[in-house]
Amino acid sequence: MKRSFVWTLKNGQKAVLTAEYEEIMEREKWDADGYVVEGDLKPTATKSNLELTIDGKFIDRCDDASFWQLIDTPDKSVKMIWGLRVAFADPKIEAEYEKFIMEVISEGKSEEVKDYERQKELEWQAVKARVEEKEKRIKTLLKEKGLSEEEALRKMKEARKRYNDIHNEGGSGYIPNTYFDLELFLKTLKSQPH
Numbered sequence: 001m002k003r004s005f006v007w008t009l010k011n012g013q014k015a016v017l018t019a020e021y022e023e024i025m026e027r028e029k030w031d032a033d034g035y036v037v038e039g040d041l042k043p044t045a046t047k048s049n050l051e052l053t054i055d056g057k058f059i060d061r062c063d064d065a066s067f068w069q070l071i072d073t074p075d076k077s078v079k080m081i082w083g084l085r086v087a088f089a090d091p092k093i094e095a096e097y098e099k100f101i102m103e104v105i106s107e108g109k110s111e112e113v114k115d116y117e118r119q120k121e122l123e124w125q126a127v128k129a130r131v132e133e134k135e136k137r138i139k140t141l142l143k144e145k146g147l148s149e150e151e152a153l154r155k156m157k158e159a160r161k162r163y164n165d166i167h168n169e170g171g172s173g174y175i176p177n178t179y180f181d182l183e184l185f186l187k188t189l190k191s192q193p194h
Contacts, residue, residue: 001107005100007093013055015086019101021065021108022047025116043113052084060084068101070094134183141186149182156185 005017024046028039050068052059062068067083079094080087088094109117142152160179164170178184 001104003100003104003107005097007096009054010089016053017084017086017097017100018049018051018053019068019104020047020049021045021104023105023109023113025110025112041116043109043116047108050081050084052086060086065105068105070098138183138186141183145186145189147186147189152182152186152189155189156180156182159185 002018002020005019007015009015022045023043025041026044028042030037030039045065048063048065050062052061062081062083064083069082070079071082073080073087078087078089088097142149145152147155156179160175163179164173164175167173168175178188
């Protein structure tokens, strides 16, 4: 789907950004010495084009949607489109452009891509929840053991070095997870006297 974003430059010229974006689920493919190896289904942009014209004259084009975002100019006075030679002096036009690009990309995604992204977001939220739970358990263990996080990390590092010196003769070798995972390490420690 093609959409256009139109605004007037300070000198009165009409600027038009025409964006086209399409993203579908496709299998990754690799060439292994003439054999095509197929991988997992992944979102793949099949159409991606942002074109700038001023008063009908072609100025610039960017075929990679990851470069359609706004970035600061070196002097930080205005924002520019990363992949094009155009900047916005008016914050209102910047905001309208960002909304326009978000809509173009969102509308260009197939339902399968949107489902895939929702699933990935749910997986990320689950990981985040597990990390937060682990951090809470570590804080509880630190409190029980009467240690600060820095002290516990220092003790774990010392214990890891002792284990390595004894079992690996100071070289590189197997070291149990207990000496890398703060929660597991704290569970093996005796409480510190207060």
